[in-house]
Amino acid sequence: MSNVSYYTEEGIKKLRAELDHLKSIERPKASQAIAEARDKGDLSENAEYDAAKEAQGLLEMRIAKLEETLSNARVIDESQLDTSKVLVLSKVKIKNQANGMEMTYTLVAESEANLKTGKISVNSPIGKGLLGKSVGDVAEIKVPNGTLNFEILEISR
The missing domain is CATH 1.10.287.180 (Transcription elongation factor, GreA/GreB, N-terminal domain)
Incomplete structure (x- = not known):
């Protein structure tokens, strides 16, 4: 396999x-x-x-x-990626609706993930919740201590 x-x-x-x-x-x-x-x-x-x-x-x-x-x-050929939706290698600016905090993450493969550099795995709960979303969408993400709502502010490469 x-x-x-x-x-x-x-x-x-x-x-x-x-x-x-x-x-x-x-x-x-x-x-x-x-x-x-x-x-x-x-x-x-x-x-x-x-x-x-x-x-x-x-x-x-x-x-x-x-x-x-x-x-x-x-x-992944980054030049061919669509920026209208969150995909692997998307740089996503999100806003936590509970506290208003804004964060920017890049979604990467699990082995490249490094939170210190702002790279999160597409297999993480937040990564999975953001995949396929567009600017303006609200991602409802279940995490171990509840549910977080993130608004997608910006998608780039």
């Missing part, structure tokens, strides 16, 4: 850079650690060898996961 994920060009570059780093730097380090531990004698009672093998297994698992993610990743 393939889970297609949509990324920005920047997001894909970060994933590829991490994968390259793991393959070219971390993988040889793990092999070296196993070789050094093996040289220390009896493998049946060598905790250092067991730890190095386990670390290598976790590294290989991470590499496989990244390769799978990249094989299912699609880059």
